Amino acid sequence: MTSDIALILATDGLASGAIYGLVGLGLVLIFSTTRVIFVPFGDIVAFSALTLASLQLDRVPGTLKLVIVLAVTACAIDAYHHWRQNQPQKILRGLLGYGVLPLIPVAIAWLGAGIHLPSWAQILLALALVTPIGPLINRIALRPIADASVLLLLIVSVSLHYGLAGLGLIFFGAEGFRTAPLTNTIFTIGTMTVTAQTVLMIAAALLFSLMLFLFFEFTISGKTLRATAVNRLGARIVGIRPSTTSTLAFLLASLLGAISGILIGPVTTLYYDSGFLIGLKAFVGAIFGAMVSYPLTAIGAIMVGILESFASFWSSSFKEVAVFSLLIPILLWRSLTIGHAEEEDEEIET
Amino acid sequence: MSRAARNAIVCAGVLALAVLPMFIGSFTITLLNYIGVYALVTLGLVLLMGIGGLTSFGQASFVGIAAYATAWLTTAESVSPWLGLLFALSLTAAIATFLGAVTLRLGGHFLPLSTIAWGLAIFFTFGNIDALGRYNGLAGIPPIFVGSISLAPSEAIFYLIWGLLAVAAVLVANLLDSREGRAIRSLRGGVIMIESLGVNSFRTRLIIFVIAALLAGLSGWLYAHMSRYVSPTPFDVRMGIEYLFMTVIGGSGQILGAAVGAAVVTLLENKLQDLLPLVSSNGAQLEIVVFSILFIVVLQFARGGIVPILRRFVPKTAPSAIAGNAHRLARRSMPQRGTPVLTVQGLVKRFDGLIAVNEVSLEINAGDIVGLIGPNGAGKTTAFNVITGALASDDGKITLLGQDITHHNQRRIAAAGLARTFQHVKLRPNMSLIDNVLLGTYLRTRSGYLRGALRLDRAEEASARLEALVQLQRVGLAESANELAGNLPLGNQRILEVARALAADPVLVVLDEPAAGLRRLEKAALAELLKSLRDEGVTIMLVEHDMDFVMSIVDRIVVMDFGTKLTEGAPAAVRADVRVQEAYLGGVT
Numbered sequence: 001m002t003s004d005i006a007l008i009l010a011t012d013g014l015a016s017g018a019i020y021g022l023v024g025l026g027l028v029l030i031f032s033t034t035r036v037i038f039v040p041f042g043d044i045v046a047f048s049a050l051t052l053a054s055l056q057l058d059r060v061p062g063t064l065k066l067v068i069v070l071a072v073t074a075c076a077i078d079a080y081h082h083w084r085q086n087q088p089q090k091i092l093r094g095l096l097g098y099g100v101l102p103l104i105p106v107a108i109a110w111l112g113a114g115i116h117l118p119s120w121a122q123i124l125l126a127l128a129l130v131t132p133i134g135p136l137i138n139r140i141a142l143r144p145i146a147d148a149s150v151l152l153l154l155i156v157s158v159s160l161h162y163g164l165a166g167l168g169l170i171f172f173g174a175e176g177f178r179t180a181p182l183t184n185t186i187f188t189i190g191t192m193t194v195t196a197q198t199v200l201m202i203a204a205a206l207l208f209s210l211m212l213f214l215f216f217e218f219t220i221s222g223k224t225l226r227a228t229a230v231n232r233l234g235a236r237i238v239g240i241r242p243s244t245t246s247t248l249a250f251l252l253a254s255l256l257g258a259i260s261g262i263l264i265g266p267v268t269t270l271y272y273d274s275g276f277l278i279g280l281k282a283f284v285g286a287i288f289g290a291m292v293s294y295p296l297t298a299i300g301a302i303m304v305g306i307l308e309s310f311a312s313f314w315s316s317s318f319k320e321v322a323v324f325s326l327l328i329p330i331l332l333w334r335s336l337t338i339g340h341a342e343e344e345d346e347e348i349e350t
Numbered sequence: 351m352s353r354a355a356r357n358a359i360v361c362a363g364v365l366a367l368a369v370l371p372m373f374i375g376s377f378t379i380t381l382l383n384y385i386g387v388y389a390l391v392t393l394g395l396v397l398l399m400g401i402g403g404l405t406s407f408g409q410a411s412f413v414g415i416a417a418y419a420t421a422w423l424t425t426a427e428s429v430s431p432w433l434g435l436l437f438a439l440s441l442t443a444a445i446a447t448f449l450g451a452v453t454l455r456l457g458g459h460f461l462p463l464s465t466i467a468w469g470l471a472i473f474f475t476f477g478n479i480d481a482l483g484r485y486n487g488l489a490g491i492p493p494i495f496v497g498s499i500s501l502a503p504s505e506a507i508f509y510l511i512w513g514l515l516a517v518a519a520v521l522v523a524n525l526l527d528s529r530e531g532r533a534i535r536s537l538r539g540g541v542i543m544i545e546s547l548g549v550n551s552f553r554t555r556l557i558i559f560v561i562a563a564l565l566a567g568l569s570g571w572l573y574a575h576m577s578r579y580v581s582p583t584p585f586d587v588r589m590g591i592e593y594l595f596m597t598v599i600g601g602s603g604q605i606l607g608a609a610v611g612a613a614v615v616t617l618l619e620n621k622l623q624d625l626l627p628l629v630s631s632n633g634a635q636l637e638i639v640v641f642s643i644l645f646i647v648v649l650q651f652a653r654g655g656i657v658p659i660l661r662r663f664v665p666k667t668a669p670s671a672i673a674g675n676a677h678r679l680a681r682r683s684m685p686q687r688g689t690p691v692l693t694v695q696g697l698v699k700r701f702d703g704l705i706a707v708n709e710v711s712l713e714i715n716a717g718d719i720v721g722l723i724g725p726n727g728a729g730k731t732t733a734f735n736v737i738t739g740a741l742a743s744d745d746g747k748i749t750l751l752g753q754d755i756t757h758h759n760q761r762r763i764a765a766a767g768l769a770r771t772f773q774h775v776k777l778r779p780n781m782s783l784i785d786n787v788l789l790g791t792y793l794r795t796r797s798g799y800l801r802g803a804l805r806l807d808r809a810e811e812a813s814a815r816l817e818a819l820v821q822l823q824r825v826g827l828a829e830s831a832n833e834l835a836g837n838l839p840l841g842n843q844r845i846l847e848v849a850r851a852l853a854a855d856p857v858l859v860v861l862d863e864p865a866a867g868l869r870r871l872e873k874a875a876l877a878e879l880l881k882s883l884r885d886e887g888v889t890i891m892l893v894e895h896d897m898d899f900v901m902s903i904v905d906r907i908v909v910m911d912f913g914t915k916l917t918e919g920a921p922a923a924v925r926a927d928v929r930v931q932e933a934y935l936g937g938v939t
Binding site for chain 2 (some may be wrong): 037039141144145151152154155156158159160162163165166167169170277280283284287317318320321324325327328331332334335
């Protein structure tokens, strides 16, 4: 391997690592506020890229049906919940939030099916279509068991992934897509060429991480999320509603996931089930950050991206094996450095 | 239900299985074979997840490792499948030990998360190795022979599968009813308590992880020689979650649930494969969607699974009586009265900037009852936790019976003769009183996993039960020995902890607020108990807020305030001490 190739591999790895980092931030955001290890998060990333690809091909994206199915289910569950709680006045609000709001972009996409949109509008529409998926899934499957153990939530979360991937196959089909590059510019530095797409990916990851940081530091909503992450009971006692923070966390994370999908779409061919691997690679990064630290998660995710890039140079068929085997030294390091805290009760049955 | 009745039912079940293949078609037998093969994996998950509290999405990859191991060895090297079994199980055990050693020290969710990752890694490895046929897999695997009888027909291998499943289920059931089984059942709900009784919780977790992997490996071996063909697909993470589904549906803490869950899921899957194509052209895709929805609904509404629901209609088996000829466990010799038992010199414990225990020194002699008192936040419980090894000290020296235990872990300190109770009661509410007390005898008994599984531990077990019952009698809880500990009122739970500590035959008992929540008469009984222990030569140290109680029984009092020792001496002298009055009541001036 020459140093030129190494440099190219490194920049490629850095770019995909930046996206894994963005996905990893979303995972940590959800985990720290709701204790849910959100395995279907990768599916949101893949669905976002597939949605944009369909829009670019002037097709009606499968996302429409998916969002309709999820929105109707979520509305039904929410209305039933408020009915049982004797709070009929809240039903309308639930219908607005879980029904009308996610269905607005669906209606736009459906009505505008024949019209070719400019690419920025396609991207905005794809984001608006995909972002509600996270909060909807939360409302349907995770909020009702918010107090269950981390393990139970994890098992539900893994089954959610399989359900969602199954729906993805039905709605998107088995075909793989690659979206049109966001830009075709190529920079030349000395002998090396860097595509603007790579720069864009890294810059976007940095920008959105910065925005997340500013949100946590300087807004009340951000602070409620942080407070919930530090101490759920304490946050509840001072009046922070767990249902509000969890919806907010899922909404934000879902947006991060959708953005990641838009950014990664032009560089890899994505299928309905590609999200699982993207999500898991981000997890390896998140585990590096012990599922709590944002900066360590980003570093871990970049390591994953670079390792993957070099591994695929040597043996493309073993690149996944290499990435997931990286988990072993990370876990080993974690298990040697983590102190033995008394664990909370982890009971599965009630 | 009497034991005889239960045995009759078991015999009838075995007989029914034995004659079953004569009456049903070969399709049904094949289905039953698959159920049996899946049930072996699920049995491992029952032990690992349902009882030990550890979740793994990766059991399917252990099935795969074993299946590929035997498939490769029997096709490439054409050796006997029995050698394949040996190779498959050794390989599975080696990989499980390594993965377990890396992940099991970490918190609850790291293990399942990493099982997904290495489950995927193993799946991709199968699919990319030429010798393993890549994604096409390996075909032409020979059938198993028993002597000259070929087990190729599904009616023949049926007996091997269900025979092995029955043996495995009995061994696991025996194990759970033994000394190590109690340790396994106590893994959930925090490890400080079981470590303080001498149980190595990491080792226990690792062993059940390997046992579960071996059961999956056995299943993989059967699978390879039953279907005579292996490919990566049946061993991916999706299958891993299906095994979890079987475990939860059956009832995750139930041995019988393994077979029930495997049967329900397999039959359901079979039905769905017939029905879904009628509903939609996307039948195969819908199947996984329907499955995950069902799983999520089950987890939300019926986490207990099927077997506990059925169990409500079955009368309980009477608890086993203690054999008449059991001996009590051997006791250790107590130190000479008046000789030093515990010496603490200059003990320091810091939590970041806060010094919780500052230069505390004290000495306790054999046969003394020493009270440790002080206002809230004085550092009493922290001092206790450092002495018992639950927390590491920052400075100072602790000696127990002349042995330096400053840097020993809880288990070694327990083995040296120290037993404790906890300020926040730590019991296993879902275990009976006697089982909770039996945990205390862990270090006085020897039987390991194998002896327990093969029922070679009965004599020792009878002695341990007798010992536990004697301790329960002593604290006045013998009548409810078989009730669940969680049903006791808080005061009695504290007393149960005292019985558990006594079952360890300690030299020094350390009690953290034993009288809290007790009524007057119960307190008097506890005081009598402590005095009688002192007369036997047991040394006692206790933290207590009830001054009447403390003053009436202790020989000496140590007073702590703001992490330092204020004074020590006889009860009357301490009561008269101005500094103590100030610490409790504020300045008198």
